[in-house]
Every structure is written in structure tokens, then in C-alpha cells.
Amino acid sequence: MPSFQKRPGLFSKSAYAHAVICYLPNKDAHGRTFDVEPWETVALKLMGGLFGGATSYPSRGSYRRSNAQGRIVDEGVLIETTRLVESFVEEAEFNTAALERLGDFMRRFKKETRQEAVAMVVDGEMYYL
Numbered sequence: 001m002p003s004f005q006k007r008p009g010l011f012s013k014s015a016y017a018h019a020v021i022c023y024l025p026n027k028d029a030h031g032r033t034f035d036v037e038p039w040e041t042v043a044l045k046l047m048g049g050l051f052g053g054a055t056s057y058p059s060r061g062s063y064r065r066s067n068a069q070g071r072i073v074d075e076g077v078l079i080e081t082t083r084l085v086e087s088f089v090e091e092a093e094f095n096t097a098a099l100e101r102l103g104d105f106m107r108r109f110k111k112e113t114r115q116e117a118v119a120m121v122v123d124g125e126m127y128y129l
């Protein structure tokens with residue numbers, strides 16, 4: 001047992017049924033940088049409202065770009081700064097309507113920021129749009 005659990009009143013444990021993470025990169029499909037902060041703010045408000053809270057944090061990531069046929073292009077790996085927005089979700093809040101609203105947001109982000117694909121993790125499994 002970790003030492004912080006042995007001290008009553010220091011921390012309380014919460015059990016959440018689900019974890020959802022949205023990935024918001026700061027570059028479009030052509031490698032052009034854009035301001036991702038307004039999108040991050042919308043995601044925080046949306047996920048906070050749907051799931052009772054959300055936290056975002058910056059990260060760096062990379063991916064190999066592919067062409068319309070799904071083949072890797074010769075230009076190599078694209079490095080980008082990605083904002084991750086995460087919520088721990090109780091079972092009662094994990095429903096079709098909430099996931100559809102989050103999916104709508106991610107589809108809008110993909111289209112308006114010209115992404116090749118966007119990703120979301122639900123309970124440890126990666127989903128791409």
C-alpha cells in the first residue's frame with residue numbers, strides 16, 4: 001500500500017468506470033501549424049460538462065503521413081505539439097448522447113483544422129476518425 005494511503009484524510013480514492021482522452025494536434029494534414037488553444041478550451045468545456053470534469057496537458061507527438069490510398073508518403077515523420085484532453089467518467093455519464101456530442105466535436109475539429117485523422121482513446125482503446 002502506498003504511504004499516502006496510510007494517512008487518513010490525506011487523499012480519498014475515487015473509482016471511475018471509464019477514461020476518455022481526445023488528441024488535438026496543432027498541425028494540419030500538410031504540416032501547417034495553427035493555434036490549437038481555442039479548440040482545447042472548447043474540448044475542456046464540452047468534456048467538463050458531459051463528464052463532470054476534464055484536464056488538458058501538452059505533449060509532443062509524431063506520425064507518418066499517408067496519401068489518399070493509405071500509403072506512407074516519402075516526406076517522413078511529422079512532429080507536432082498535441083493537446084490531450086482527458087476525463088474520468090462515471091458509468092451514469094458514459095452514454096450514447098454524450099459520446100455522440102464528443103464525436104461531433106472531433107469531426108468538426110478534423111474538418112475545420114484539415115486533419116488527416118483525429119484520435120480518441122476510450123478505456124485504453126484508440127479510435128480514429
